[in-house]
Amino acid sequence: MLLINCPYCGERPELEFVHGGQAHIARPGDPAECSDQQWAEYLYRRDNIKGLHGERWRHTHGCGRFFNALRDTTSDVFLATYKVGEQPPTQAQLKGVKA
Amino acid sequence: MRDLSAVRQGPYIAASPLVRPLPPATRLLLRGNSEVMASALGALGLEFVETACRAASASGRSALWLGPDERLLLAPQGQYSEVFELLCAALAGRAHSLVDVSHRQCALEVSGPQAGPLLNCGCPLDLDPAAFPVGMCTRTVLAKAEIVLWRTAERSFHLEVWRSFAPYVSKVLALAARELTP
Ligand SMILES: [Zn+2]
Numbered sequence: 001m002l003l004i005n006c007p008y009c010g011e012r013p014e015l016e017f018v019h020g021g022q023a024h025i026a027r028p029g030d031p032a033e034c035s036d037q038q039w040a041e042y043l044y045r046r047d048n049i050k051g052l053h054g055e056r057w058r059h060t061h062g063c064g065r066f067f068n069a070l071r072d073t074t075s076d077v078f079l080a081t082y083k084v085g086e087q088p089p090t091q092a093q094l095k096g097v098k099a
Numbered sequence: 100m101r102d103l104s105a106v107r108q109g110p111y112i113a114a115s116p117l118v119r120p121l122p123p124a125t126r127l128l129l130r131g132n133s134e135v136m137a138s139a140l141g142a143l144g145l146e147f148v149e150t151a152c153r154a155a156s157a158s159g160r161s162a163l164w165l166g167p168d169e170r171l172l173l174a175p176q177g178q179y180s181e182v183f184e185l186l187c188a189a190l191a192g193r194a195h196s197l198v199d200v201s202h203r204q205c206a207l208e209v210s211g212p213q214a215g216p217l218l219n220c221g222c223p224l225d226l227d228p229a230a231f232p233v234g235m236c237t238r239t240v241l242a243k244a245e246i247v248l249w250r251t252a253e254r255s256f257h258l259e260v261w262r263s264f265a266p267y268v269s270k271v272l273a274l275a276a277r278e279l280t281p
Contacts, residue, residue, distance in 0.1 A: 008167055010151070012224070061238055064238070
């Protein structure tokens, strides 16, 4: 079974987690100033990356917390997980992690 | 506390040699920051453990770590008012949430040399004592139901199961127990 490293609980089976969509999408500071196009992009436009993807995950059947993850969408390998609010690891930090 | 357990029928628990229902209890779900947790647990005479997935227990009361800002507090049924008053006094004026979930869930005990293998029939966690030591607790899944699993002794587990899931969980365990006990 795929193990996902929850930043709070450690490595846990994937059955306990749910995917929460793309990570690091900032809500526009003033929605009233947005054009319909900009607002629609914020709401609906998501990347469909082949390779390294920043994602939100939630440890639903565990600590219940949301966190962020870097996952390779081709191999399904989680290269890193980190708490919400933390910066994603840099390429240099990821060196040596096997995707 | 209105004692609904006496009026309402308890959930159906399938009989099996390794599983037994535990008596009704006081259950409170506390959410708040670490200061809230420290004073709440202090008021209940429990050690404040910040380590993830660890339970603190003393004289019949327990606090189970469910999340970084979430604890499940367990106490004997008769201590409901006392525990509630202690907590309200300790937490007055602080942002927190305290919810009575005494009747939302019921407790099962799974014990015996086969307790770990039995739970592993439906639970994907590594239940080896090295990976899941005594005192470890967590929300997890058992087959299709969510449970709270707490290892109270090397060969004994405490399960908190939502009332409506209890018949399902106990049947799953009874079925698995048939495979394990010749
Ligand atoms: Zn977790």
